[in-house]
Amino acid sequence: MGAPSTGRPMRADARRNYERIVETAREAFAEHGPDAPLDDIARRAGVGAGTLYRHFPNREALIEAVYRSSIETLCRRSGELRETMPPVDALEQWMREQVAWVMDKRSLATTLKALIDHDSETFTLCRTMITDAAAELLKPAQEAGLIRADIEPRDVLRFGHGIGVACEKTPEVADRLLAVTFDGLRVAGR
Known part of the structure; x- marks a missing residue:
């Protein structure tokens, strides 16, 4: 999970604090919803309230960071799978993980996503990252002639999301x- 770029590198201890706050906030939001007390999040993360507010000036900034981190994790898996598996196997495994992610994180992600302005930089970045991750897996499978050419990256995301929601x-x-x-994604006879 990456801290937002401020133009200069973050010190190692500051980066660790940032990551610990985001992970703790994810857990607190999952347990208590997005209104979980920020001072409790700071305490559970082992940092002072000042450290939390230095990284996240308000609740919305922390919510955006938690949502972005969750999407980044799923997107990182796309690259890992692409490097270690044949194209169609990588696409299928990522879709399985996407479905599992939707089933596991949907209520939290839906709540957090609802609190983020859909015109915000974070929302736009997350939509771009997840679409790019799907495209990076889909294109090689299509080029290998194994996946239908008329399938688009957003289709892959829609299928995974739909199955995840349907199977909660x-x-x-x-x-x-x-x-x-x-079976429907594959080129007939392949």
Whole structure:
């Protein structure tokens, strides 16, 4: 998870504090919602309130950082899978992880996303990052002739999100729905 760029590198201890605050806030928001007390987040992260407010001048800045961090983690997996697996296998594994992420984090992500201005730099950045991650996996599978050429990166995201939402209460159904989706994504006979 990266701290926002301020033009100069963050000291190692400041970066650790930033990352600890974001992770602690994610846990606190998951437990208590986005109104979790910021002073409690600072205490649980092992930093003073001044340190929290130095990094995050208001609740909205912390909410945006938690949301961005969550998206960055999912996007980082795209690159890891692309480097270690054949193209279609990497795409399928990432879609599985996307579905698991949606089922696990959807209520928190939905709440946080609702609090972020959809015209904000954070929201635009997150949408671009996740679309780029999907494209980086989709394009090689299409170039290999294994995935239909008419599928777009946003389609991949829609399929994963839809399955994740549909399976929140019945996670055991997700693998079957993913298998049907993968069959539909593949070029016929491949």
